[in-house]
Amino acid sequence: MNTFSHTSFYDKTHTVFGHHNSKILQWIFSIDHKRISLLYLFVMMGFFLVAVCLALSMRLELFSPGQDIMSPERYNQVFTLHGVIMIFLFIVPGIPAALGNFLLPLQIGARDVSFPRLNLLSWWVYVAGALLAISSLFVGDGFADTGWTFYAPYSIKTGTNVVWALGAAFILGLASILTGINFVVTIHRLRAPGMTFFKMPLFVWGLYSTAWIQILATPIVGISLVMVIFERVFGVGFFDPTKGGDPVLFEHMFWIYSHPAVYLMILPAFGIASEIIPTFCRKPIFGYHSIAVSSAMIAGIGYLVWGHHMFTSGISETIKLIFSVLTFFVAIPTGVKFFDWIATMYKASIEFKAPMIWAVGTFVTFIIGGLTGLILGTVGVDVYFHDTYFVVAHFHYTMLGGVAFLMFAGFHYWFPKITGRMYSEKHAKYAFFTVFVGFNLLWFPMFLAGAFGMPRRYFDYLPEFEIYHKFSGIGALIFATGIIYMLITLYRGWRYGELAGPNPWNATTLEWQIPSPPQLENFGTIPYVDFQPYEYINGEPVHKMDLGVKEGNKDA
């Protein structure tokens, strides 16, 4: 075994223009999926940091009633920018473009994605969109103040830079579509010989369902946003009631994308959970097929439920009931996944390493988020809860307590693969507990505030809600401490951690059968995959391979 003799992708790369001496150009023009994924990762985390600072400033403003640190106009811009960054720049591209890009080829035994140049292009498009969004801060009346939903006619009327924000969202959508196309083709074409669809790792299944949502739903919101741009620039009038347009039509167009988008976020995150659970339970996952198929079902049904965001908009009663039923249907495949994971824990030998703890913690928070989603899906009840902090708490529990936490779980899980080193287990666990406590303190009180009638997007509130906002503000600080703690732990691991070796978790999927960090073009040998992704006997992987080097004689 000469596993450690390889040169990792950190040393060597392809770029679009051949070879460059400059280190920076070697990164930003690299067409190696692993480098592109890290480019995404860093830009994305940078924006996450920005959006987090915005979030903390909102919490500070809401800490006491009345105006404290900013004006109402500013507050409205802040929550819009917070929402836009978190959704379009952080969580939608997050798992697919950062972790997915890195792992998809590795997990299916491919040397890269199908269109490496397109992959690089989508990163550039992403950066362009991000810069457009940010630059509108410094022009005219500043960033849009419409909320991330851009509802017409307010988005047509306001004097802020809505066109910029919409343009940015449109461009980011384009980047997302390109990634989606790339992934679907990669999964169809580049699986290692023998690997049928039902032999793919479950993370790949998550990415596959996600990619289809990206392809099918993003164009719809793209064109709707462009129409709002037209409304503002040319005065066309599709959504402008003074010209006969219908604002409710915009709500439909927006949610036809944005509801599937929430599943676009969660499905790859579920994929991460499906990788972590068998590894640390040391046994095959329970119900592989049902987990795989339920991803596709969630993606499919997820297209048909958008109306649950519009229960008070004046759509007909029958339509409301239909949307409510369909909304409930999504819970069944989601439930199947959770039951499968929990069944995997039965008669297992569970190792509580940091990724496992993150995953289990997330199950707790996501189930709260998901169940409150069902409460919101109950028509008569949602009429009362709609647009209150109950909804805000629901989606932070799902997006932050579900998607972002699983993303962090994934960071810990694949950290040794990406960096080649280990972080400190002890500190990673402490960081998790700080985050977990902070998170619940931050968002649980908001369910109560919402249930007692506190509407969202309120700069100011009535005094009886103060107590909830106080808890929430303190929770936010604890939470922030935890996240910073986590990032420091990971940073120290990357700089000073012990060498991890190719397979520190003793896991089964293909990415663990090559050196850490992987080399350019990933595999020396591509295996013939005639086995399931998670095969263990008494806690030991059945297939242990060394795929980093070429098997000399089979080639000719």
Place this chain on the structure above:
Amino acid sequence: MLEGMKGVSSFASEIDLAIWVVMGISIGIFIVVVGVMFYFLYTYRAKKDSREKIKNIEHNVYLEIAWTVIPTFLLAIMFYYGYTSLKVMREVPKETMDINVTGQMWFWTHEYANGKKTKDLYVPIGTNVKLNITANKNDVLHSYYVPAFRFKQDAVPGKMNTAWFNAKELGHFDIQCAEYCGTRHAYMRAKIHVIDKETFDTWYKSDKKTPFDQESVATTKHPGLELLESNGCLGCHSVDGSILVGPSYKDMFGHKVKVSVNGTLKEVIADEAYLKRAILEPDSEVVDGFSAGMMSSYKDVLTEKQIDDIIDYFKNGQNTPKEDIGAKATSILESNGCLGCHSVDGSILVGPSYKDMFGHKVKVSVNGTLKEVIADEAYLKRAILEPDSEVVDGFSAGMMSSYKGILSDSDIDIVIEYFKGL
């Protein structure tokens, strides 16, 4: 204080029941699922010999059927309660008192069947009230949210949505705006006052602004104006300067008019005699720019006295006596939502304050260039009718929408008159 977390509308108990049921089911699921998970996590944690005890179970058909069927069943229950709670909320009873609700940027207006307009809503207890909710056409989305009554309905510009309730308890309950609508969204509040039937009825028939008011605000309408309304004159003529089918009555009396008599143009002064002729023989002198034959003679329709009343209205009716201006202006400013954005005491809300505005210099930007103007009548009128043409420095364009067609010219005059005294 948000008053009344207790449900007050007749259907609130149904909604609360639905909330408790779905919450109960959710909490139950949470405890079971998370409980089982933690039990497994504890029992099957890695120990020295636990690896030998691992059982690679990959399927169990019965289990898998159970965990699709049982949740489906629970979801069916949740759906049922969603359905019943929606039903009570949406099935409007036959006999209702109808009230039109209009949302506009940061202000609700309630209009009763008899034309009464109020900022807060006053309803008698135990009565079915139907709300027809909309927003001004040139405004944005709002949402009429009454937590104590457990309902919420979006106000969509150009569309009419309905909601209903039957208040079961006396008291004062908050209305909040639940759909984001801009800067002062959080302050778009009002109240529903549930009062006893008698108080309501006396108030409803009176001309008091609110049932809690001591004095009545007399709304004396000029008899001439009433005649203009009841005879359909206002279908073709306006009193605010806008041109419909015929010329406007605004600024007509005493001014010069160009008329054509048998094809030749001449100029006349619109005095009593001319106006009388214009009503009785409309085709003899046709105002330039309008066509003959449109208006028919009112010779047999109006009495001499009525015509005098009308002409008196043209002459004097459009001026309001000084004393009333304060009250009238305040009520105009209040019922049109101006005071949601402007203050009269110098504090800055969304727009500039009215205090010390009249006659002072203002810096405005016109198409991006700053200049200074004096806030005189003409400027203030422009500011109300075309707010975006001159934008006061430091404020943003697009916030205030034009009040053209909403405020009549005389309203604007009253308001401006009032500004002078601030």
Place this chain on the structure above:
Amino acid sequence: MHNQPEIIYDKQGNAHVIVDYNDDYIGAKLGFWLFLFTEMMIFGSMFLIYAFYMFQFSDTFVQYSATLNVKMGGTNTFILLVSALTMGLSLVRLRQGNVEGAKKFIWATIVLALIFLSIKYFEWSAEIHHGIYPGSPTLKSMGDGAVMFFGLYFVITGLHGIHIILGIGAMIWVLGLVRKGKITPTKFVVLENTALYWDLVHLVWVFVFPLFYLIH
């Protein structure tokens, strides 16, 4: 680097070719089809909006449909049909090994596309000359139905026009690749995809034409 196909063997000794991401004809086609899918979603949503307002203002839509210039629209439909044919023929020629013939047909397609655009230009300028364009006062005075009809008309035909322009750009790029020898009778996927794209552009017009010009 990847000239020879890479082959691996399973336990039974059967050979399997590993698909090379650099040179995957089927992958390139599949990817392009997915892209066309997104295009269809875009135009599909526009047609959905059309249907929505058509339902609401059906009389006005019919009334104003009659004011559009069917002759020009019809000519354009015909031109696009022919151009789809010439584009297809260029692919056929290329695969037959006739590179020069292929180039000629691409040029023919470009010329047809330009004719399409100029006819469109005259149509639009006639309408704009009559004061009919999004946000114009004339249009506003014609009522809500007219605002919607012409709004949709300008936005959809405009979006379609942008696609034509992009198509022309793609064809010029393809011509460049042919000259550089990057598209050859055996490596033609870029041309094939461009032809596919052109088919979509033409197909969309086949929907646009009746929806706007023929409903009266």
